[in-house]
Amino acid sequence: MTGRPGSGKTTVVKRAVELVGVERCAGFYTEEVRDRGRRVGFDVVTLGGERGRLARVGAEGPRVGRYGVDVASFEELGVGALEEGLREGAPVLVVDEIGKMELFSERFSALLVPLIAASRAAILGTIMAGRHARLDSLKRHSSVKIIEVAEDNRNDLPDQICRALSMSLEV
Numbered sequence: 001m002t003g004r005p006g007s008g009k010t011t012v013v014k015r016a017v018e019l020v021g022v023e024r025c026a027g028f029y030t031e032e033v034r035d036r037g038r039r040v041g042f043d044v045v046t047l048g049g050e051r052g053r054l055a056r057v058g059a060e061g062p063r064v065g066r067y068g069v070d071v072a073s074f075e076e077l078g079v080g081a082l083e084e085g086l087r088e089g090a091p092v093l094v095v096d097e098i099g100k101m102e103l104f105s106e107r108f109s110a111l112l113v114p115l116i117a118a119s120r121a122a123i124l125g126t127i128m129a130g131r132h133a134r135l136d137s138l139k140r141h142s143s144v145k146i147i148e149v150a151e152d153n154r155n156d157l158p159d160q161i162c163r164a165l166s167m168s169l170e171v
Contacts, residue, residue: 001157002129002139003149009126012149013096015158016124020092020165022047025124026085027094028078030054041067042101044074046081047094054078055101062104069101079108086119091169095125103134116141122168124161 001009010029017025025047033041033056041056052073055061059068085093093115102108116123116138127135127146139146149157 001126001147001149003126004129007149007151008154009149010096012154012157012161013094013124013126016161016165017047017092017094019158019162024090024169025092025094026081026088026090027092027096027124028081029094029096044078046077048081050077050081052077064100067101069104071104074102075105075107078102079105079111082108082111082115085121086115089120091121092165093119093121093123093125095123097126097128098135098138099126099128100132109134112138116143122165124165 001012003009010031013029028044028046030042030044032039033043041059042054043051044054045051053059053070054074055064055067055069057066057068059070061068061070063069082093082095095115098112126149127139129148138144147153147157147161
């Protein structure tokens with residue numbers, strides 16, 4: 001899925017995972033961290049409930065705008081959850097999101113193409129909407145279907161995704 005920031009991509013992912021069954025899924029999602037109503041960063045959250053820092057305003061690390069990215073935390077939790085899901089043969093791998101912050105991880109970047117091209121699992125993910133040299137070819141991969149999340153479709157998408165994933169899991 002793709003869409004503007006705040007369009008509801010992560011909410012769609014979380015609801016679709018609930019409908020498919022978290023026990024059939026492995027991976028991570030990202031959540032905003034707010035302090036007194038202001039966004040101060042992002043956390044990475046595994047489907048097993050572990051939470052760690054992805055980025056914070058003014059933090060050390062590679063920069064995306066005003067955010068410093070905690071690559072080590074992301075790799076330990078987010079990438080670790082994907083690698084574990086691949087090893088254990090999870091039917092659905094959840095990757096929310098594939099964006100600039102996450103791409104600072106070489107381990108994550110190296111995992112993307114095999115994940116999309118060679119994995120037997122269905123992939124439920126979000127990817128940044130804008131053009132990006134490293135991601136444009138991934139978006140065009142023959143096994144990738146891009147759905148744009150917007151206000152007019154976001155409430156129906158979890159059910160549609162659940163049906164599509166359920167059909168692919170029965171094959």
